[in-house]
Amino acid sequence: MPDDIGNELPHALNVLWGRAKPKGRGRTPALSLERIVAAAIALADEEGLAALSMARLAERLGCAPMSLYRHVAGKDDLQLFMLAAAPGPPPEFDTAPADWRGSLTRWAVELFDVYLRHPWIAQLANSPPMDPGQLAWLDAALRSLGGTPLDPRARFSVVMLVLHYVRGAAQLLTSIPAGPEKRADETYAALLTELADPARFPALAHAVEAGVFDPRAGAAPDDDFRAGLDHLLDGVGVAIERAARA
Amino acid sequence: MPDDIGNELPHALNVLWGRAKPKGRGRTPALSLERIVAAAIALADEEGLAALSMARLAERLGCAPMSLYRHVAGKDDLQLFMLAAAPGPPPEFDTAPADWRGSLTRWAVELFDVYLRHPWIAQLANSPPMDPGQLAWLDAALRSLGGTPLDPRARFSVVMLVLHYVRGAAQLLTSIPAGPEKRADETYAALLTELADPARFPALAHAVEAGVFDPRAGAAPDDDFRAGLDHLLDGVGVAIERAARA
DNA sequence: ACTCCTTGCGTATATGGTACGCATTGAGCG
DNA sequence: CGCTCAATGCGTACCATATACGCAAGGAGT
Numbered sequence: 001m002p003d004d005i006g007n008e009l010p011h012a013l014n015v016l017w018g019r020a021k022p023k024g025r026g027r028t029p030a031l032s033l034e035r036i037v038a039a040a041i042a043l044a045d046e047e048g049l050a051a052l053s054m055a056r057l058a059e060r061l062g063c064a065p066m067s068l069y070r071h072v073a074g075k076d077d078l079q080l081f082m083l084a085a086a087p088g089p090p091p092e093f094d095t096a097p098a099d100w101r102g103s104l105t106r107w108a109v110e111l112f113d114v115y116l117r118h119p120w121i122a123q124l125a126n127s128p129p130m131d132p133g134q135l136a137w138l139d140a141a142l143r144s145l146g147g148t149p150l151d152p153r154a155r156f157s158v159v160m161l162v163l164h165y166v167r168g169a170a171q172l173l174t175s176i177p178a179g180p181e182k183r184a185d186e187t188y189a190a191l192l193t194e195l196a197d198p199a200r201f202p203a204l205a206h207a208v209e210a211g212v213f214d215p216r217a218g219a220a221p222d223d224d225f226r227a228g229l230d231h232l233l234d235g236v237g238v239a240i241e242r243a244a245r246a
Numbered sequence: 247m248p249d250d251i252g253n254e255l256p257h258a259l260n261v262l263w264g265r266a267k268p269k270g271r272g273r274t275p276a277l278s279l280e281r282i283v284a285a286a287i288a289l290a291d292e293e294g295l296a297a298l299s300m301a302r303l304a305e306r307l308g309c310a311p312m313s314l315y316r317h318v319a320g321k322d323d324l325q326l327f328m329l330a331a332a333p334g335p336p337p338e339f340d341t342a343p344a345d346w347r348g349s350l351t352r353w354a355v356e357l358f359d360v361y362l363r364h365p366w367i368a369q370l371a372n373s374p375p376m377d378p379g380q381l382a383w384l385d386a387a388l389r390s391l392g393g394t395p396l397d398p399r400a401r402f403s404v405v406m407l408v409l410h411y412v413r414g415a416a417q418l419l420t421s422i423p424a425g426p427e428k429r430a431d432e433t434y435a436a437l438l439t440e441l442a443d444p445a446r447f448p449a450l451a452h453a454v455e456a457g458v459f460d461p462r463a464g465a466a467p468d469d470d471f472r473a474g475l476d477h478l479l480d481g482v483g484v485a486i487e488r489a490a491r492a
Numbered sequence: 493a494c495t496c497c498t499t500g501c502g503t504a505t506a507t508g509g510t511a512c513g514c515a516t517t518g519a520g521c522g
Numbered sequence: 523c524g525c526t527c528a529a530t531g532c533g534t535a536c537c538a539t540a541t542a543c544g545c546a547a548g549g550a551g552t
Contacts, residue, residue: 017441027499027548053539064501066541071499075540095448123372127421128434135447142449152456157474164414165407172406175373188374195263201381202341203388210398228403235481276531299508310532312510321509493552500547508539516531522524 011073012080016131031063033071037081041118044082049120079124084131086118087111090139096146100240101233103144108166108229111137112222115170122171149243158236165232169225189213257319258326262377277309279317283327287364290328295366300324325370330377332364333357336385342392346486347479349390354412354475357383358468361416368417395489404482411478415471435459 015033039061044052054075058065072078091110097103115121129138141159150158176188192213198205207213216223261279285307290298300321304311318324337356343349361367375384387405396404422434438459444451453459462469 027497027550029499031500054541055539065539066502067500069541070501123369126369126417128418130437130441132446135441135450139447139450142453146449152453152458154473154477156453156458157470158477160415160418161411161474161477164411164418168410168413169406171372172374172410191376195376195381200378201385203392204381204385207388207398207402212398212402224403227400228407231400231404231407231481231485232478233481234484235477235479238480238484239477300510301508311508312533313531315510316530316532495550495552497550498548500545502545503543505542506540509537511536512534514531514533517529519526519528521526 010077010080012077012084013130016081016084016133031061031067031071033081036061036068036071036078037085040078041082041086044120045118049123052120080131083121083124084133086121087114087133087137090137090141093140093143094146095143097144098147100145100148101237104141104162104233104236105229107137107141107144108162109222109226111163111166112170112225115167116174119171119174122167122174125167148240149246150240151243154239154243158239161236162229162232165228166225169228173221173225183215185213185215189215256323256326258323258330259376262327262330262379277307277313277317279327281307282314282317282324283331286324287328287332290366291364295369298366326377329367329370330379332367333360333379333383336383336387339386339389340392341389343390344393346391346394347483350387350408350479350482351475353383353387353390354408355468355472357409357412358416358471361413362420365417365420368413368420371413394486395492396486397489400485400489404485407482408475408478411474412471415474419467419471429461431459431461435461 036057040052040057043057043060054068055065058068061068068078072081091103091106093103093107129135138159141162142155145155145158148155176185189208192204193208196205196208282303286298286303289303289306300314301311304314307314314324318327337349337352339349339353375381384405387408388401391401391404394401422431435454438450438454442451442454
């Protein structure tokens with residue numbers, strides 16, 4: 001049997017990869033996996049991951065809590081489904097686009113947007129990508145480097161580097177708690193200003209004094225993200241030139 | 247009153263920054279915050295974050311569950327204390343070390359080690375660094391760039407970039423579930439080999455065929471990490487050269 | 493109309509976080 | 523030397539949550 005590997009995997013993965021047996025006759029389902037997952041995503045988006053409980057989800061769906069378990073093996077399974085569904089399809093590239101930097105930038109920005117729309121993804125994604133949704137994004141990123149002279153291992157390394165950066169930047173941005181009547185960055189800036197004792201944290205105090213954390217007028221929220229991404233892609237460019245010469 | 251900012255903050259932060267009022271007389275404490283936090287860290291290290299409950303922690307400490315609440319405002323507070331204590335002190339640099347790349351590399355590798363020793367840190371750190379422990383690490387990283395011509399904002403951007411990468415790489419490495427009688431990377435490689443349909447995920451299938459995920463003999467576990475870090479620091483080098491010319 | 497499979501859900505249990513209040517104890521004071 | 527009082531330790535109880543189990547309901551195919 002070629003698929004005995006699936007026996008050790010969570011139920012959700014088998015369903016996602018189309019390994020679930022087709023159902024036949026019986027009572028008409030009032031619930032569906034798609035509806036459950038969509039409702040769970042909406043709930044997590046609106047009230048945060050902590051507010052997502054089987055009971056609240058059932059309430060939102062107008063069914064009894066235990067009904068959910070006919071479609072989902074447990075809460076962990078549900079979260080796997082959410083992770084696979086929430087990002088949506090990745091941007092599409094040719095197998096070897098001429099402009100790797102533009103392609104990879106677009107990929108990163110769109111993924112950044114996904115994380116901003118669904119901040120709970122960063123808290124949930126504790127396992128390596130294994131579902132079709134995440135593998136599609138991974139494949140798209142690898143494709144964006146298809147026209148470069150990088151070897152496969154370097155390509156993967158670059159993609160993971162960008163992925164980690166996107167994820168971290170988005171998580172940081174969404175995690176800053178907004179004070180009352182203040183924007184989030186102002187709250188954090190005020191706190192750091194008070195805590196950055198120059199004797200204890202000289203470099204940090206210097207950064208605070210230089211106004212690194214002050215909100216700038218007319219700056220888009222993802223300006224800092226784009227700047228860091230450019231640093232990162234400069235490094236990729238160096239690696240590509242080096243590989244081209246070799 | 248200059249510290250009314252603290253009123254909105256979690257209790258743990260006020261204690262960590264030394265704002266707690268000194269206690270006087272009374273019964274001799276059998277428990278201490280340090281003991282509680284140390285036991286919580288040990289428990290999370292050994293059995294994972296999910297196994298950390300107030301009840302299990304009290305059992306390990308030989309006290310009643312509710313005794314913990316005399317020292318910790320709640321589970322969230324406890325987790326803040328854990329985050330501040332677990333990393334330990336960062337490596338020490340001069341204010342402007344001559345070798346920024348060596349210093350920053352050392353910082354990154356040591357932080358990577360911290361994440362590998364305490365995998366739960368990545369799952370817990372949902373808020374920006376605000377406690378003395380994390381600010382000390384942040385300050386050390388900023389200091390490692392003190393000798394470069396980068397402006398403060400660029401320095402901070404670089405540090406966050408490295409931080410996100412270290413965190414993501416460590417989380418990925420520790421999150422791969424090890425199958426029975428197999429090393430973790432073999433499990434993931436076998437799974438990807440089966441799932442990477444060349445028609446659906448051409449770039450990913452190509453990477454799998456090229457053996458990107460096959461375990462290499464004689465490779466240290468952090469080889470991949472070091473390779474990605476080098477890519478990243480190449481980009482930082484580009485930015486430094488550009489700033490030096492300007 | 494009968495049958496049987498699948499879905500929906502009520503009940504019950506275990507686990508976990510924590511509010512509340514009382515008992516305990518030891519330091520300082522009279 | 524004993525009293526006082528504050529701070530500690532902890533028992534009880536309550537609520538939220540996940541979920542095992544088994545039965546009821548209802549439609550598809552015969």
